[in-house]
Amino acid sequence: MPVRFMVNGSPVELSLDPRTTLLDALREHLHLTGTKKGCDHGQCGACTVIVNGARINACLSLALQHEGDIVTTIEGLGTPEALHPMQAAFVAHDAYQCGYCTPGQICSAVAVLDEIASDIPSHVQSDLSRAAEATPDELRERMSGNICRCGAYSNLAEAMAAVAGGGR
Template sequence: MAQRPAARLSVNGQSHEYHGDPRRSLLDVLRLDLGLTGTKKGCDHGQCGACTVIVNGRRINSCLTLAVMHDEDEITTIEGIGTPDALSTLQAAFVAHDGFQCGYCTPGQICSATAMIEEIRQGWPSAVTADPADKPAVADAEIRERMSGNLCRCGAYDNILAAIRDAMAQTEAAQ
């Protein structure tokens, strides 16, 4: 009799069965078992955001969750957002605005910003949203607050902000 996997993970549109230790983090399964090393292990405590991935449309720190908790979930890593030959709008904006220096935080920044742009599009409020019923232009403080869980040790925050603004403008223009 075949043993049921501990979790069936859909990662970047591909189905994977995980039969390993149920105590393993999603981050470790992505990196070590699936070979998706774009997602980085920074602090391993949920404080830096380098391990940010998108699960069912919401951004999470993959170091803080167990892989088995994501049975049947849709997981998107940086590898699922774009490729070197076909960058996403946000990835291209990061390149154009030099939104990275060492690049270690970049995958988490891009995953977080990808989900954040969708949150804004859907009208989700943040801690600095004045009135969620209004639809004013998104202020820099709003973007900074929404991205505050993603740290950049190099301090490329202004360039990251410029890249996000550019990608948001391109996304709006395309709609």
């Protein structure tokens, strides 16, 4: 079946088996291998991408569901010559170990800060009448769907806090 969407700012048209996940469309059909296949059950977050400004697990979503959507992968955030601020912060704060989960972590972190900036509440926000803040607890809660088996969580939180505060 045909599907059309924007991927990293470029229009894409594919003909896919209806059972093809967004993850497999990105990796196998578009050769965007930065998005990783971890658990293939939506539990680890390695496949996190940004669709229409929201983070999703690409392994749980069929590609055909994204007709007309705007998809951003790690490849669309920055380049080696011009890193996205979150990518630069991950490097500066050693917020990665083996690097396998890092693309999903970075996509999720970018979307988390956008959620907070848009006043989208989370489960740890005690007062929904106040705007969300990028506190360590808030950042940790919102990132809880991304697992790092190497345990780089403290550095990841520092990187996110640096970007949230405008620093590097």
